[in-house]
Amino acid sequence: MSAVHEGRSTPDVATAKARRWGSWYVAEHRLRSMRAYAQTILATSIGNPVVYLFALGVGLATLVPTGVGDATYLQFVAPALLATAAVTVATEEFTYPVLMGFKWNPIFFGMNAAPISGTQIANGLALSVLARILVTCVIYFLFMLAFGAVPSPIGWLAILAATLTGTAIGLAIMAYTCTVEEDKGQMAVIMRFIVTPLFLFSGTFFPLTQLPLYLQWIGWISPLWHGTELGRLLTYGYEEPIWLTVIHVVYPLALAVFGLVAAQRIITRRLDK
Amino acid sequence: MPQPVIRASNLVKKYKDFAAVGGIDFEIAPGESFGFLGPNGAGKSTTMRMIGAVSTRTGGELEILGLDPDKYGPEVRSQLGVVPQQDNLDVDLRVRDNLIVYGRYFGLPTRTIAPRADELLGFAQLSDRAKARVEDLSGGMKRRLTIARALINDPKILLLDEPTTGLDPQARHILWDRLFRLKEQGTTLVLTTHYMDEAEQLCDRLVVVDKGSIMAEGSPADLIRRFSSREVLEVRFGGGRNEEVASQLGGIGDRHEVLPDRILVYSQDGEAELSRIHQLGLKPITSLVRRSSLEDVFLRLTGRSLIE
Ligand SMILES: Nc1ncnc2c1ncn2[C@@H]1O[C@H](COP(=O)(O)OP(=O)(O)OP(=O)(O)O)[C@@H](O)[C@H]1O
Ligand SMILES: [Mg+2]
Numbered sequence: 001m002s003a004v005h006e007g008r009s010t011p012d013v014a015t016a017k018a019r020r021w022g023s024w025y026v027a028e029h030r031l032r033s034m035r036a037y038a039q040t041i042l043a044t045s046i047g048n049p050v051v052y053l054f055a056l057g058v059g060l061a062t063l064v065p066t067g068v069g070d071a072t073y074l075q076f077v078a079p080a081l082l083a084t085a086a087v088t089v090a091t092e093e094f095t096y097p098v099l100m101g102f103k104w105n106p107i108f109f110g111m112n113a114a115p116i117s118g119t120q121i122a123n124g125l126a127l128s129v130l131a132r133i134l135v136t137c138v139i140y141f142l143f144m145l146a147f148g149a150v151p152s153p154i155g156w157l158a159i160l161a162a163t164l165t166g167t168a169i170g171l172a173i174m175a176y177t178c179t180v181e182e183d184k185g186q187m188a189v190i191m192r193f194i195v196t197p198l199f200l201f202s203g204t205f206f207p208l209t210q211l212p213l214y215l216q217w218i219g220w221i222s223p224l225w226h227g228t229e230l231g232r233l234l235t236y237g238y239e240e241p242i243w244l245t246v247i248h249v250v251y252p253l254a255l256a257v258f259g260l261v262a263a264q265r266i267i268t269r270r271l272d273k
Numbered sequence: 274m275p276q277p278v279i280r281a282s283n284l285v286k287k288y289k290d291f292a293a294v295g296g297i298d299f300e301i302a303p304g305e306s307f308g309f310l311g312p313n314g315a316g317k318s319t320t321m322r323m324i325g326a327v328s329t330r331t332g333g334e335l336e337i338l339g340l341d342p343d344k345y346g347p348e349v350r351s352q353l354g355v356v357p358q359q360d361n362l363d364v365d366l367r368v369r370d371n372l373i374v375y376g377r378y379f380g381l382p383t384r385t386i387a388p389r390a391d392e393l394l395g396f397a398q399l400s401d402r403a404k405a406r407v408e409d410l411s412g413g414m415k416r417r418l419t420i421a422r423a424l425i426n427d428p429k430i431l432l433l434d435e436p437t438t439g440l441d442p443q444a445r446h447i448l449w450d451r452l453f454r455l456k457e458q459g460t461t462l463v464l465t466t467h468y469m470d471e472a473e474q475l476c477d478r479l480v481v482v483d484k485g486s487i488m489a490e491g492s493p494a495d496l497i498r499r500f501s502s503r504e505v506l507e508v509r510f511g512g513g514r515n516e517e518v519a520s521q522l523g524g525i526g527d528r529h530e531v532l533p534d535r536i537l538v539y540s541q542d543g544e545a546e547l548s549r550i551h552q553l554g555l556k557p558i559t560s561l562v563r564r565s566s567l568e569d570v571f572l573r574l575t576g577r578s579l580i581e
Binding site for chain 1: 374426
């Protein structure tokens, strides 16, 4: 039987390439789709930092003339806004587009009918969103520089910290979104009851220690708090014990890996009907 | 028969305790055009997904191009073209970009895909729509685009799940014409349908499926010969009288079927049977003599109509 089909190299090459590069092909596809709303992406990437840095870093800052610790209020709040921007983009990209891919624009089934696996779909989505977050963060950071919010020479590393934060929360959300069969407003719930509280209680506008003890746990489980603190450490040399810095890196990383692996499995299972 | 490209034996797919496909056997030869004809819920799509190496079977054996799809999914899928029951084109991308993106999934470089995409748009009669949004295409155009997309990797086997369901007659004929060309070029076609005319037009050989089982197998002509007569006389008596009249038709035709709205009389010569009915003093409101079709085969095998 198999002898008949031997010596055909093309399918083997195609399969080998798909096995190796499949995740990239998926990312390529997603980025191409993002081109359709590239103008919106660009407009928000530029508009957001201008509005927020000005309103909070300059406006609100007049109420906090002494700053926070050694930093001005602008310096204090800017890394938090940067990380928040990353989280916003990640939430946007890992909710509706993922839901759509299974339901209203079921492209995941199309990819899977070609040699692409569920794992590769998860990886490809992750890669494409990572790219978008990175672009958003770079633009944001340039505005932070322009506003004079980054005294430290290694401040640019905050771009990576914010990207990591957004990716971690985003991948966890993706794992959840992949389990949603019917849209009953779960995405709005995620925004309202997870993302918004994280934004408010992650030491964004004031240090976490200002919160009553019984609310501080939100900061501790919030990757946004870890990412923000890491950003502060990098942009203006905020001081903290080294073990805490390690946690700021390891915790979001662990969450990202967990979210990705869960999403890989859930997508794979869901495609196999 | 040459070495089959698809071979299934005792193929089973269960959802919990429910067997959507309940142990079916078939072999498909290279270049053959093979159909699954059956009503809603027969298990056609489920079978197609297993052949398409995206759905793990519950039991039995399945070999596609000599490979077990559960073990060699990507290897199998790289050699297939798939037209699913529900179009899954990317509506966020333009018509031509749908082909380009899809070609990439087979590891093809863009310089190979681009000319092929243009050629396929020509084949699908969509060249002038290359830059259109998918949303703006008609149902028939979307279907043709899906077929074009399925051909981007130059597949050995093309799987078509109800290729023309929901299309108007003209769109169906355009599509059939395209599929004929593929058949002539030697592409193996595997299709499902619940249209008997589609099965008759396109299939060299088909299986009649119902409730996850194969009821019969053969060429359309062969099945009609085996399970029906040459001609069918359709008579209507109206007003719920069909049942009553049918009891008086003993001896007329080889056999007859009583449907809610009409009686089918199976015979070698429909006109002759009609005059015998008139001789009995019965006056049908309408009468029609036609050739037997796969619809009659299905009715004979299952006692039900194909399209409910
Ligand atoms: N994922 C699933 N989970 C549970 N049951 C399923 C699933 N997919 C199909 N079924 C059931 O299996 C049976 C066969 O479905 P299938 O879609 O294969 O039928 P079909 O012949 O393609 O019908 P149609 O002509 O309506 O497309 C149906 O009763 C259906 O409800
Ligand atoms: Mg079906």
